[in-house]
Amino acid sequence: VVVLIIYESVYGNTREIAEAIVDGVTAAGNQAKAIPVADAPALPDADLLIVGGPTHLHGLTTSLSRRMAVKAAEEDGHRVEPTAGDEHGLRQWLRVLPPRDGQRAAAFDTRGDASAALTGSAARGIARRLRRHGYTVIDVESFLVDDSEGPLHEGELERARSWAAQLVSVFDQARRI
Numbered sequence: 001v002v003v004l005i006i007y008e009s010v011y012g013n014t015r016e017i018a019e020a021i022v023d024g025v026t027a028a029g030n031q032a033k034a035i036p037v038a039d040a041p042a043l044p045d046a047d048l049l050i051v052g053g054p055t056h057l058h059g060l061t062t063s064l065s066r067r068m069a070v071k072a073a074e075e076d077g078h079r080v081e082p083t084a085g086d087e088h089g090l091r092q093w094l095r096v097l098p099p100r101d102g103q104r105a106a107a108f109d110t111r112g113d114a115s116a117a118l119t120g121s122a123a124r125g126i127a128r129r130l131r132r133h134g135y136t137v138i139d140v141e142s143f144l145v146d147d148s149e150g151p152l153h154e155g156e157l158e159r160a161r162s163w164a165a166q167l168v169s170v171f172d173q174a175r176r177i
């Protein structure tokens, strides 16, 4: 199974999850690559597409929320990802994603450690947009940060690896039927 992970990340937490997903997929003998959305191909070519980003203001990032995030990092002396200041994020990439009939996909986000009703979830918005473009979304998951700039909550990298391995195994079984 060939898996492509397209992610957005300001502080690096979502990138770490994306990398853990790569580990989880490849440990099970499959191929995986994680690409920041700034470098993402317009037409993703993979058996399974996984898209993830940070939750900003209850949903996907906006150019305003990205600027807010970068400004907060400047004030705190926290590092940001090389493409964090980009004008375009997942929202723009998903908007022009070419339609694919029934292609399998999954969505994830990072967000605060509280009920999704309080925090909102970028993954839900990502899943909705993928479905709108004809993708069949087989799972939606959130990974939690202890604070806005991180770190990830303890155990989340391990959970991301297991989630990815499980996802690929379910995908593979469905494909064989």
Ligand SMILES: Cc1cc2nc3c(=O)[nH]c(=O)nc-3n(C[C@H](O)[C@H](O)[C@H](O)COP(=O)(O)O)c2cc1C
Binding pocket: 008, 009, 010, 011, 012, 013, 014, 015, 053, 054, 055, 056, 057, 058, 059, 065, 066, 068, 069, 072, 110, 111, 112, 113, 118, 119, 120, 145, 147, 148, 149, 150
């Ligand atoms: C401008 C801004 C808005 C945010 N809004 C939310 C929110 O509505 N809900 C939430 O759970 N976390 C929120 N957060 C925390 C982010 O989810 C957190 O920074 C992100 O998961 C870290 O991912 P990254 O390191 O990949 O950027 C916000 C953070 C920023 C900077």
